[in-house]
Structures are given as structure tokens and as C-alpha cells.
């Protein structure tokens with residue numbers, strides 16, 4: 001499948017949601033959190049690429065925290081953007097029931113950004129030390145990291 | 149010469165001729181670690197000096213540390229150090245182990261090795277060449293063999 | 306004691322690995338010889354690099370990101386440079402791109418030989434370990450002659466590369482490759498015919514194609530299961546469009562296949578390096594880069610020796626990045642260890658782990674064992690490895 005075709009079929013899978021071509025080989029779709037699982041299931045059912053990474057973006061000025069799910073098929077990249085309010089605790093459904101290996105990415109995001117993944121099979125700490133202060137999320141822009 | 153002296157001499161002789169080292173990565177980038185592994189392999193062959201890489205800290209004389217100390221690794225480092233029998237020696241390999249290197253100020257980095265345990269030999273470099281690491285080991289052995297000489301050097305320096 | 310309940314042991318491994326270079330902590334639950342559960346705990350080498358990048362400027366970050374991992378430092382720098390160049394709209398000169406490919410392939414050789422040695426060591430085959438590391442020095446010499454450093458070569462600059470090739474160097478590389486090629490044939494022979502090694506690799510840790518896709522495996526680990534996933538082919542970057550790569554795959558999906566795939570990739574790397582040397586485009590080495598970069602975001606992917614490396618870079622108009630996200634191949638592959646280990650023999654665990662070529666600092670990273678209130682024995686990695694070796698000796 002060549003890149004443009006792949007992007008077209010991704011666009012077709014995303015009909016009904018706002019999507020833009022942000023770069024030549026990238027398609028961005030913005031979803032409400034409750035639609036995430038449905039869209040991901042569609043992608044998996046259509047065997048469109050694979051989940052490459054989950055990124056968090058803290059946008060303090062907008063008061064939102066965006067979660068980006070990057071899917072890749074060849075050179076084509078599809079990014080599902082889920083904007084969430086920063087406060088209180090942003091939460092979204094876990095996609096582990098659909099893509100089991102997403103768990104490590106979710107765990108990482110959870111501890112780094114303080115995002116709650118509902119129905120996640122495992123939310124243990126992955127990277128941060130055991131004695132890390134709770135409710136301090138290092139990758140948030142306003143995290144207070146200097147010690148005592 | 150007392151009996152105790154003789155025993156001590158034999159101990160030192162044994163230690164100098166066959167130091168067993170244990171290696172611990174406290175959060176390094178691997179660069180230093182692969183160079184340490186490289187000194188065991190045929191090109192550099194640390195076994196010439198009787199150096200043996202040992203898995204258990206309980207059997208080791210020398211602890212080789214690499215990397216800045218991360219929060220999570222700090223307790224492990226202390227534990228490994230405490231498990232080693234006396235007398236024990238520590239070699240800090242790489243800029244990170246000496247000063248924190250590029251990772252200074254990262255939130256999960258506590259600092260350098262000698263903020264946690266005492267260090268005997270520092271080997272700078274990012275990473276140090278295997279020759280430099282060997283040189284550090286040999287200097288340590290020289291110090292064990294002849295502590296007086298080294299002390300004079302320190303005073304002079 | 307209630308004898309109806311089968312006694313379960315929890316075997317914690319790590320964090321201090323005597324033989325491996327890095328810390329990692331896994332916890333395996335075993336029932337007799339059979340592994341019934343596995344979990345992983347990372348973070349012993351977690352330094353917080355992603356956060357640190359936000360406080361440094363674009364140039365400083367190059368040196369920081371290169372030190373995410375000493376084994377594959379060049380690919381990290383390449384992924385970062387390509388991403389930042391894309392954001393800034395700068396095209397590096399073709400000669401620079403070709404030299405990037407050259408160094409990347411040299412790095413692949415060094416990394417695969419390193420892995421061959423470590424994996425052989427885990428199998429108790431130290432002779433192969435010593436041989437492969439001796440030969441690895443050849444490529445280390447080349448890298449040193451080319452870039453001035455054995456590890457963390459710093460070959461990349463934003464907008465280009467730092468080093469040029471001279472004819473002396475070219476000769477040296479040709480000579481080195483000749484030697485390596487000859488040796489590699491021998492390694493292929495050893496790993497496919499040595500009876501004791503085969504006992505530990507053939508049919509062990511089998512990952513089927515479906516599993517590999519489901520687990521999201523990347524790199525040689527996936528290719529050994531027949532998944533043709535290679536960024537150099539799928540989305541060629543740097544000079545790879547001019548120097549096409551042939552993907553090496555195998556179908557068996559066991560450890561033997563992983564050995565073979567990695568060794569075959571070495572041949573591919575030799576071929577590529579020769580092609581680059583022959584057709585090295587002339588010209589400049591560096592393009593000018595702006596100091597500040599307008600707000601934008603991009604994704605940059607490269608094929609590291611261990612698999613796909615993913616960078617997400619967002620700029621905000623200043624000389625510092627807004628966010629840099631790094632997803633290393635080990636993270637993808639590590640999760641598979643927990644799945645693969647379940648149901649296998651405890652003695653095979655070290656080999657299964659070594660088979661994915663974990664790189665913990667890349668990943669930041671380590672495994673721990675949790676002891677429930679059941680009896681548990683604590684094993685070090687060394688004990689486990691020894692156990693594996695003895696088990697197969699019997």
C-alpha cells in the first residue's frame with residue numbers, strides 16, 4: 001500500500017471526525033475521549049498499521065492535556081489526538097482490551113502526565129522510583145521537581 | 149615481623165594478583181559499560197592482571213560503577229556496596245560517574261557516585277577508552293601494593 | 306503445609322546484572338520448571354531525559370539525546386537531526402546524508418556483533434563471545450578513525466555531519482569489511498550447526514507471525530518471525546532512498562532465526578557500506594540551521610539496530626523544544642518477554658531475554674520481582690544463567 005493510499009483509507013476510517021493532513025505523510029484526527037475505543041477498534045479491524053507510540057502534550061495555556069496515539073503503516077502516520085482537561089485528573093478509556101501491548105505506553109503516560117486509564121489491566125509504576133512523591137507528574141510543564 | 153604481618157602480606161599479595169571486580173550500572177548510557185566489557189575481551193584482556201569479572205558483590209574486591217546515580221538505583225548501589233567484604237575499593241568510570249555529566253540536573257538523577265559511596269579511582273571520559281580503564285585498574289593495584297608511595301604523591305600533589 | 310497447593314516460587318532477577326551491561330528487573334513465577342507468570346519493572350536507569358530536553362536548546366539537546374544510549378547513539382542523533390531539520394525546513398547536503406547512512410550501518414555492525422557475543426555468553430558459549438568481541442574491535446577501529454571516538458561518535462550536526470571521508474579511511478574501511486565478512490560467514494556456520502548452541506536456540510522462544518504483530522514487535526526480533534517491518538525500506542530516510550536496503554526475514558521465529566537474521570543483516574550492512582563508499586556524492590557537509598524554529602511538530606522514525614526508533618518533536622518558536630518524545634525499540638520488544646516467558650522452561654529465560662536484545666538505558670530501564678506471601682527464592686541473573694547452562698548440560 002503506498003503512503004497516499006494508506007492515508008486515504010485512514011481518512012475513510014475516520015469519517016465523521018475532524019481530520020487534517022498536518023504533513024505530507026501524516027493525518028491527524030481529533031476525537032472526543034469517548035470515541036477513542038471505537039476508532040481504534042475500527043483501525044485494528046481494518047488492519048491499518050500498528051500502534052507506534054502514545055505521546056502526551058501538556059498545553060498549560062489552553063488548560064488542556066492532549067494525548068496523541070500514533071499509528072504507522074509504512075511511511076504513513078495517523079495521529080489520533082484526544083484533548084482532555086488538565087484538571088482534575090484527565091481520564092480516558094484504556095485501549096488495552098483492543099491492543100494489549102499498549103499497556104506499557106499507557107503506564108508510562110499515566111505516571112509521567114497523571115492520566116488515568118479506565119479499565120487498564122495494569123497501572124503499576126514503570127519508570128519512576130518506588131519512593132516517588134505521588135501526584136507529581138514530571139513531564140507536566142508545571143511540575144515541581146526540585147527536591148525538599 | 150609478626151604473624152599478623154605475614155598473613156596481611158599474603159592477603160595483599162593475593163588481592164593484588166587477582167582482584168575480582170563487580171560491575172554496577174547506576175543509570176549510565178551503556179557507553180561506559182560496553183567499554184568495560186571490552187576490556188575483558190581479547191584485544192585488551194584485563195585477565196592479564198588477574199582481573200576477573202564476578203557476578204556477586206559478596207565475592208568481589210573492586211566495585212566498578214558507571215553512570216550518574218538515579219533515584220531508583222541509589223539503594224541498590226548502597227546495598228551492593230555494603231555486601232562487599234572489607235577491604236573494598238570503588239572505581240568510578242566515566243564523566244557521569246564523576247560529575248553527573250550531561251545528566252546533571254535531570255529530575256531522576258541524584259548526583260554522582262561519590263555522593264553516595266566513597267570512590268578510590270576516577271576515570272574520566274565519555275566514555276573513557278578501554279586503555280584508560282585498564283590504566284585506572286592498574287593504578288589501583290599499584291596503590292594496594294605500595295600505599296606509602298601513593299600517599300607521598302598525594303601529599304606532593 | 307497444605308500440599309494440595311502446588312508450591313510456587315517467585316524468582317526475581319536483577320537489577321544488577323553481572324554479565325549484561327545494564328540493570329533490569331524481572332520477576333518470574335514458576336511452578337516446577339515451568340514459568341507461570343512474569344512481570345517487569347523498569348526505571349533503574351531512568352534519568353528523565355525527556356524533561357531535560359525541554360530546558361536545553363536545540364544544539365545542546367543533540368549531545369544529550371546521543372547519550373540516551375551508548376550502543377546506538379548515532380541513530381538517536383540521526384532521528385533527532387532529521388526531525389529538527391524537517392521542522393526548520395532545512396535539507397542537509399547529500400554527502401552528509403550518505404555519511405549518516407555509512408555511520409549508521411557501521412553502528413549496526415558493532416551492535417549486532419556485540420549482541421552476538423552477549424547472547425552467546427548467556428548460552429554459556431564464551432568462546433563465541435570472545436571471538437565476536439575480538440572482531441568487533443575491527444569496526445570500532447573504523448569508527449574511531451572516522452569520528453575520533455569509539456562510542457558516542459557525535460557524527461551528526463544539525464543540518465549535516467561533522468566528518469568527511471578521506472581516501473585513506475576508505476581503504477581502511479574496505480579492508481576491515483573484508484575481514485569482517487569472512488568472519489561473519491564463519492559465525493553463520495557456527496550458529497546454524499553447533500549442536501550445543503542449537504539445543505539452546507532451535508525451537509526456543511518461538512514467536513509466530515501473528516504473535517509478533519499482536520505484540521507490536523519491531524526490528525530483527527519481528528523480522529525473525531517473518532514480519533517485514535523495516536523503516537529503512539518502508540519510509541526511507543537520510544540517504545536510504547538512494548541506497549535501497551533488502552529486508553532480511555526468517556520464518557521460524559525462534560532464537561536461531563534471530564541469530565540468523567541479525568547475522569544476515571551484517572552482510573546487508575557490508576554491502577550498503579560498500580555501495581555508499583563507491584557512490585559517495587560530492588559536496589558540502591553542512592547546511593545552515595536557524596537558531597530558533599517556528600512552532601510545528603513532526604514525527605521522525607529511523608531503524609535502529611534493535612528496531613524502529615520513534616521521535617516526536619514539537620517546537621514552539623524559541624530555541625528550545627516544546628516537547629520531545631522518544632520511544633525506543635526495546636520498550637516494544639520487552640513487553641514480549643513477559644508473554645514469551647510464560648509457559649517456557651525457566652532455564653530458557655535468559656536466552657529469551659537476550660534474544661530480543663534488550664537495551665535498558667535506551668529504554669531507561671529494568672525488571673523487579675515481587676514476592677507474594679508465598680515462599681520465594683531470590684536468584685541473581687548469574688545464578689539463573691548458570692542454571693540454564695547446567696540444565697542443558699545434563
Ligand code: SF4
Pocket residue numbers: 176177178179180181214215216241242243244245249250273274275276372375456457
Ligand atoms: S560518561 Fe558518557 S558514555 Fe559514560 S555513561 Fe555517561 S554519557 Fe554514557
